[in-house]
Amino acid sequence: MNFLTFILLLAVGVCEAVLSQKLSCPHELKHQSLQRVWCRQTSAECCTGFAFNQNTQMLDGGKLKVTQHSHSFTVVMMEPDHSGVYWCGVLTKNNTIIKLAEGYFYSSSGAFIWSLARWILLPLVLVVTLSTYVCLSKKKKFHYEKAEEMFVDAAAE
Incomplete structure (x- = not known):
């Protein structure tokens, strides 16, 4: 049964690795009170996305999960819609990121296939x-019964 446990844990790990991608965003203590930013790069110096506060735990209808720490925050993208470079940061008072x-986050087309295939593969x-x-x-x-039978035959002779 240990083999089965290993297979199930491996499958869960692979599923997590395929479906979600994360980025840790360390910040200085002086940036603690600033709004956080999550965005996809659109050009060398621009990006489009979300600005959110320190209490936010989910964004974009649950596709983004945010975990806040004292000197950082982590964004987990559950199902990336678009491949590309994503930024995390803080928004200053003069709206500078x-x-x-x-x-770099990869599109979830492979994740969709895996999400269907895992329901077939895991029961299999x-x-x-x-x-x-x-x-x-x-x-x-x-084999135990055969060995016992041979022992009885040898004892009878």
């Missing part, structure tokens, strides 16, 4: 694992 980090893995376990248990019992 201070970029804290950037990362379960069936194969259980079948193997049952088959090996029967084979082990058969």
